[in-house]
Amino acid sequence: MLAKRIIPCLDVNAGRVVKGVNFINLTDAGDPVESAKFYESEGADEIVFLDITASVDNRTTMLNVVRRTAETIFLPLTVGGGIRTVDDIRRTLSNGADKVSLNTAAVLNPELILAGAEEFGVQCIVVAIDAKKIDDNSKNNYAIIPVELESLKIQNVASPSGYEVYINGGRKPTGLDAIEWAKYVVAHGAGEILLTSIDKDGTNSGYDIELLKKTTKVVNVPVIASGGAGTLEHFYEAIQGGGADAVLAASVFHFGKFKIKQVKNYLSEKGVAIRL
Amino acid sequence: MTTYKVAVVDYRTSNLLSIVKALQKVGAEVELTQSAEQIEKADKLVLPGVGAFGAAMRNIESLGIKEALINFGRSGKPLIGICLGMQLLFNVSFEQGVYNGLALVPGEVVAFNSSVKVPHMGWNQVEFQKKSRLFDGLQDKRYAYFVHSYYVRADDDCIAGMTDYGVKFPAVVEQGNIFGIQFHPEKSQSFGLKILENFLGV
Numbered sequence: 001m002l003a004k005r006i007i008p009c010l011d012v013n014a015g016r017v018v019k020g021v022n023f024i025n026l027t028d029a030g031d032p033v034e035s036a037k038f039y040e041s042e043g044a045d046e047i048v049f050l051d052i053t054a055s056v057d058n059r060t061t062m063l064n065v066v067r068r069t070a071e072t073i074f075l076p077l078t079v080g081g082g083i084r085t086v087d088d089i090r091r092t093l094s095n096g097a098d099k100v101s102l103n104t105a106a107v108l109n110p111e112l113i114l115a116g117a118e119e120f121g122v123q124c125i126v127v128a129i130d131a132k133k134i135d136d137n138s139k140n141n142y143a144i145i146p147v148e149l150e151s152l153k154i155q156n157v158a159s160p161s162g163y164e165v166y167i168n169g170g171r172k173p174t175g176l177d178a179i180e181w182a183k184y185v186v187a188h189g190a191g192e193i194l195l196t197s198i199d200k201d202g203t204n205s206g207y208d209i210e211l212l213k214k215t216t217k218v219v220n221v222p223v224i225a226s227g228g229a230g231t232l233e234h235f236y237e238a239i240q241g242g243g244a245d246a247v248l249a250a251s252v253f254h255f256g257k258f259k260i261k262q263v264k265n266y267l268s269e270k271g272v273a274i275r276l
Numbered sequence: 277m278t279t280y281k282v283a284v285v286d287y288r289t290s291n292l293l294s295i296v297k298a299l300q301k302v303g304a305e306v307e308l309t310q311s312a313e314q315i316e317k318a319d320k321l322v323l324p325g326v327g328a329f330g331a332a333m334r335n336i337e338s339l340g341i342k343e344a345l346i347n348f349g350r351s352g353k354p355l356i357g358i359c360l361g362m363q364l365l366f367n368v369s370f371e372q373g374v375y376n377g378l379a380l381v382p383g384e385v386v387a388f389n390s391s392v393k394v395p396h397m398g399w400n401q402v403e404f405q406k407k408s409r410l411f412d413g414l415q416d417k418r419y420a421y422f423v424h425s426y427y428v429r430a431d432d433d434c435i436a437g438m439t440d441y442g443v444k445f446p447a448v449v450e451q452g453n454i455f456g457i458q459f460h461p462e463k464s465q466s467f468g469l470k471i472l473e474n475f476l477g478v
Binding site: 001002003005040045067070071074075076093094095096098120121122123124191192220221222245246275 | 291293294297298301326327328390393394395396397398399400401419421423424425440441460462463464465468469
């Protein structure tokens with residue numbers, strides 16, 4: 001049976017891990033390669049690097065990190081952040097990433113999804129969706145959305161999901177319905193969805209189960225739950241209640257609240273298919 | 277550690293970094309090869325691959341290495357196809373059309389049906405069906421990392437390991453010294469590395 005995956009995510013800025021892995025046995029907690037190696041030994045099923053480097057000049061630094069990691073660990077590696085063109089995708093993959101994660105660029109330039117899928121296969125195109133429950137606050141800083149996505153705007157959707165897509169690291173609203181956007185990206189070549197709840201991210205109060213349910217019900221590709229892990233039960237809820245195929249977490253692993261093994265043992269005892 | 281020489285076929289479809297590193301990790305001296313001459317001279321051959329079946333066969337034909345690959349397979353020297361490389365060993369694929377493969381092992385490549393999420397992506401168990409040299413020192417039902425949308429239908433007698441994803445499909449095939457593995461050993465941690473090490477020892 002296909003196992004549910006446990007995925008630690010590392011934010012990387014200019015080649016260094018932000019919120020570094022908090023373990024004394026690492027010689028250099030700021031080194032993404034060391035951190036990835038540590039997580040591999042802990043039983044991670046996959047590693048995600050999110051490049052949060054602001055400057056374009058540092059792209060080559062990230063590619064070096066990707067290459068050194070791919071040379072060191074024998075696990076799937078997904079890389080996101082700042083990937084805007086087919087050439088960016090090619091460079092990232094050719095340096096050893098197995099998948100790239102597209103977020104802002106997918107919204108601003110939806111053709112990129114299909115172009116990437118046609119060139120490299122759907123299996124390496126992950127679309128990351130940052131979704132937020134719609135609140136009453138009126139917003140005036142909407143992103144300018146390509147005309148082909150007009151029909152996915154919340155006011156144009158027959159039955160809105162109640163969730164909106166944000167871009168630019170969760171800062172800019174798009175007016176797009178999150179579930180309609182999820183369906184769109186899958187129809188246009190996304191092989192996987194990395195679904196982050198902006199409301200839950202950083203709260204340790206549990207994944208957004210409603211958002212997960214709504215998404216996993218309508219797409220036929222794997223969905224990675226992200227944002228909110230704080231207890232062992234949260235992982236179980238995302239999988240069992242939310243239908244997630246994989247669960248991603250950052251801080252609970254980095255700060256040593258849980259070991260990956262611990263999460264896996266817990267889920268396995270609960271009857272979830274897990275690679276132990 | 278003994279050093280084994282192995283040639284990896286580079287037919288421009290896939291990133292070879294990870295597979296080369298994995299082979300080196302288990303003691304291989306790796307040579308990348310793109311020519312019929314190099315393939316014929318190799319002692320052991322790895323045929324990797326990701327992407328579409330049709331495009332892969334086109335690249336193989338345009339590099340002029342199709343005959344060399346078939347001859348190598350028939351020579352009795354050890355050959356292993358990985359992921360798409362495994363699928364290429366069979367007669368025919370129905371991936372977005374109908375394409376002939378290398379026909380070294382009888383069987384066909386078909387799509388998963390729509391009751392499961394496609395691609396089949398992630399860790400799944402390999403259930404041993406028979407003794408295989410690739411399984412030396414490994415336990416039954418260990419997890420390997422898969423990424424694929426099509427699978428092989430083959431005769432029982434060449435199937436060494438099966439995996440269940442809605443349908444049971446061959447994860448490992450072995451016919452003489454021709455091997456195929458559907459999962460990615462270079463992404464399957466210690467299980468995958470051991471499989472590669474076992475191949476080097478064939």
